[in-house]
Amino acid sequence: MAYEQIRVEHSAAGITTITLARPERLNALTARMLDELREAVVEAGRSGARCLLITGEGRGFSSGADLAAADGLPEDAGAALETHFNPLVEALFAAPMPVVAAVNGPAAGAGCSIALAADIVIAARSAYFLQAFVNIGLIPDAGATWLLPRLAGRARALEMMLLGERVSAEQAQNWGMIARVAEDEALASEAAALAARLAAGPTVALGLIRRLARDAAQAPLADALAAERDAQRTAGRTEDFRTGVAAFLARRPARFEGR
Structure with missing residues (x-):
């Protein structure tokens, strides 16, 4: 367009x-x-x-x-x-x-x-x-x-x-x-x-956070906990998660790539 x-x-x-x-x-x-x-x-x-x-x-x-x-x-x-x-x-x-x-x-x-x-x-x-x-x-x-x-x-x-x-x-x-x-x-x-x-942040995790915060406003606790589990599974498979952990252990700022 x-x-x-x-x-x-x-x-x-x-x-x-x-x-x-x-x-x-x-x-x-x-x-x-x-x-x-x-x-x-x-x-x-x-x-x-x-x-x-x-x-x-x-x-x-x-x-x-x-x-x-x-x-x-x-x-x-x-x-x-x-x-x-x-x-x-x-x-x-x-x-x-x-x-x-x-x-x-x-x-x-x-x-x-x-x-x-x-x-x-x-x-x-x-x-x-x-x-x-x-x-x-x-x-x-x-x-x-x-x-x-x-x-x-x-x-x-x-x-x-x-x-x-x-x-x-x-x-x-x-x-x-x-x-x-x-x-x-x-x-x-x-x-x-x-x-x-x-x-500059971990884009996948940020996107998941915004979705969870929106959905949790109308979801029972059990559903919110299940959604967190699924989202954490997704975030835990990203390159940014590995980058973030390595930076944390090395006591330096993380440089996320958004994937």
């Missing part, structure tokens, strides 16, 4: 950076942008990327769905979720590498969901998160009703979704929605350093 509404860059260190690139619309999401995002995420996995970094160009991460781009009100408001939004969220969760979101400015609506679907979210101090669907008579989507209660807890998630009010970056960190807050001017460099650290 030729990308028109996102930019994709690959670094020699194994980092794939996806930038939402409609700054004149605060990176509002169109059907094409969502499809391009999904394809870029899937392709990053196919190409062996060791970390995925997602950010937005200009003054914001994403203002959510581009309502102005729609040709009137949709007859079936759920159809776009099935064909464009949900496949992207599923692709993000299925990615075999760690995903970092660098949130600059607003992350609203489905843009908020996309950001929070990352494994580690780092936000600029001026950034904010918003689920404003209730203000136009809709429900939060793109996984928001699944993600927010797990991240912030039921009470705070319902407050955010029912009132449709902004949550600042600092408040989001305090609520457990995001991992880090950076000064605005330092966001890009701190996100790049974080992505580089993850890309």
Whole structure:
């Protein structure tokens, strides 16, 4: 796919950076942008990327769905979720590498969901998160009703979704929605350093960790223990495991190759 509404860059260190690139619309999401995002995420996995970094160009991460781009009100408001939004969220969760979101400015609506679907979210101090669907008579989507209660807890998630009010970056960190807050001017460099650290890690093990953490949220203890057993078996067969043990015994830093 030729990308028109996102930019994709690959670094020699194994980092794939996806930038939402409609700054004149605060990176509002169109059907094409969502499809391009999904394809870029899937392709990053196919190409062996060791970390995925997602950010937005200009003054914001994403203002959510581009309502102005729609040709009137949709007859079936759920159809776009099935064909464009949900496949992207599923692709993000299925990615075999760690995903970092660098949130600059607003992350609203489905843009908020996309950001929070990352494994580690780092936000600029001026950034904010918003689920404003209730203000136009809709429900939060793109996984928001699944993600927010797990991240912030039921009470705070319902407050955010029912009132449709902004949550600042600092408040989001305090609520457990995001991992880090950076000064605005330092966001890009701190996100790049974080992505580089993850890309230098044992990629197979990192991918297994993200999957286990997601699945354990809804699995009984016995199932989680069995999943850990199977994942540990896989990780224990990697070159990175042998490299890590050798480095540990030699008291030196490990140099993982991602396999």
